[in-house]
Amino acid sequence: MVNIRGRKLINFGLVAVDIVVAGAFAANIVITHAAKGKTYSDVTLIPHQRVGLVLGSPKRVADGRLNLFFLGRVKAAAELYRQGKVDYLLASGDNGPGDDEPADLKSGLISQGVPAEKVYLDYAGFRTLDSVVRAKEVFGQTQITIISQEFQNQRAIFIANHSRLDAIGFNAPDVFSGRTVIRESLARVKAVLDVYLFHTQPRFRERTVAIGNTAQGLTAAGKALPKRASDDSQ
Numbered sequence: 001m002v003n004i005r006g007r008k009l010i011n012f013g014l015v016a017v018d019i020v021v022a023g024a025f026a027a028n029i030v031i032t033h034a035a036k037g038k039t040y041s042d043v044t045l046i047p048h049q050r051v052g053l054v055l056g057s058p059k060r061v062a063d064g065r066l067n068l069f070f071l072g073r074v075k076a077a078a079e080l081y082r083q084g085k086v087d088y089l090l091a092s093g094d095n096g097p098g099d100d101e102p103a104d105l106k107s108g109l110i111s112q113g114v115p116a117e118k119v120y121l122d123y124a125g126f127r128t129l130d131s132v133v134r135a136k137e138v139f140g141q142t143q144i145t146i147i148s149q150e151f152q153n154q155r156a157i158f159i160a161n162h163s164r165l166d167a168i169g170f171n172a173p174d175v176f177s178g179r180t181v182i183r184e185s186l187a188r189v190k191a192v193l194d195v196y197l198f199h200t201q202p203r204f205r206e207r208t209v210a211i212g213n214t215a216q217g218l219t220a221a222g223k224a225l226p227k228r229a230s231d232d233s234q
Contacts, residue, residue, distance in 0.1 A: 023189050024185040024186070024188065024189055026192075027185075027188040027189045027191070027192040028185070028188055030158070030192055031154050031155055031158045031188050031191065031192070032154060034154070034157060034158040034161050035153065035154035035155075035157040035158060035169065038157050038167070038168045038169060039150055039153050039154065039157070039168065039169040039170075039171055040168065040169065040170055040171065041150075041170075041171045043079055043080060043083050043085060043170070044083070046080070046085055046145065046168065046170055047085075047168065048084065048085050048086070049085070049086055049143055049144055049145040049168070050086070050087050050088065050141075050143070050211075050212075051086060051087070051088045051089070051090055051135075051139070051141050051143075051144050051145070051211055052077055052080050052081070052085075052086035052088070052089045052090070052144070052145040052146075052147050052170070053089075053090045053092060053131060053132070053135050053141075053144050053145065053146045053147065053156075053167075054073055054074075054077045054089055054090065054091045054092065054105055054109075054147045054148075055073065055092060055093070055125070055128060055131055055146065055147065055148040055152060055156065056091065056092055056093015056094060056101030056102060056105060056125055056131070057069040057070045057073060057093070057101065058070065058099045058101065058104075059099070059101075059104040059108075068173075068175045069148075069149060069172075069175055070104070070105075070108070071108075072149065072172035072173040072175065073105070073147055073148055073149075073172045074105060074108035074109055074112060075112065075172070076147050076170055076171070076172035076173075077089055077105075077109060077114075077147045077170075078109055078112030078113060078114050080145065080147065080170055081109075081113075081114050081118065082113065085145070085170075086145055087118070087212075088118050088119070088120060088211050088212060089109060089114060089118060089119050089120070089147075090119075090120045090121075090122060090135060090139060090141075090144075090211065091105035091106050091109070091119055091120070091121050091122070092121075092122040092124075092125030092130075092131035092134070092135070093105065093122075093123075093125045093131070094123075094125065094126050095123045100123075101125070102121040102122060102123050102125070103121065105119075106119045106121060120139070120209070120211050122134055122135075122138070122139070124138075124202065124203065124204045124206075126203055128152060128155055128156050128159060128187075128191070129159050129191070129194055129200060129202065130202040130203055130204075131156070132146070132156050132159045132160050132163060132165065132167070133159070133163050133165075133201070133202045134202050134204075134205070135165065136160075136163055136164070136165045137202070137205060138205060138206065138207075138208060138209055139208070139209050139211055140208055140209070140210065140211070141165065141211070142165065142166060143165075143166040143167070144160070144165060144166070144167050144168075145167070145168055145169070145170055146160070146167050146168070146169045146170070147169070147170050147172065148169070148171075148172060149171065149172050149173070149174050149175065150169070150171040150174060151174070151180075151184045152184075153169030153170070153171060154169070155184075155187060155188055155191050156169065157169055158191060158192075158195070159191060159194075159195065162195045
């Protein structure tokens with residue numbers, strides 16, 4: 001009896017693993033197809049868009065070193081601005097305990113030569129979905145360049161497509177690790193479920209913020225929102 005029960009548990013586990021692997025494979029195909037031809041690694045080839053959306057990431061990793069995801073995104077966004085490929089940058093991320101991703105992004109961009117008045121902040125970019133949908137619904141954009149590593153750009157473009165936001169992506173240098181591959185595989189499954197099954201919406205929607213408005217009080221959407229740790233920081 002014990003052996004039979006053990007075999008059943010093993011079989012159940014194998015079936016569960018097969019389902020997860022198949023789901024991840026399918027989600028990867030769907031998202032890669034959605035972003036085909038819409039991401040760029042060469043700044044000279046990417047079309048001009050008025051606004052670039054910089055997706056947030058913690059500035060430092062657990063041991064205190066600079067986060068290469070963060071550094072790559074800052075440099076990529078600054079290069080887009082310097083080359084005249086975007087006029088404004090929207091830094092979107094979490095402002096959870098210990099990390100103020102939008103403010104850190106802005107500081108990094110300023111250090112790379114981007115004028116402070118050209119950087120707008122969204123403190124309610126808790127997840128990629130929040131950042132992308134809010135770029136349209138809160139910040140009023142219908143076309144945008146998303147700036148992150150290619151894997152996240154692809155996922156963000158998939159979400160943008162289903163939010164009727166015309167998006168392209170500029171790829172920051174990739175940072176490869178087994179942990180990143182696993183996290184992204186799961187994030188892609190979640191993104192597909194969010195779009196097709198759960199119809200997930202951003203956590204917060206406040207008043208509209210006009211990018212390019214000279215009133216600097218409008219440049220920090222979501223600053224008063226509750227802080228929480230990001231569950232999708234890469």
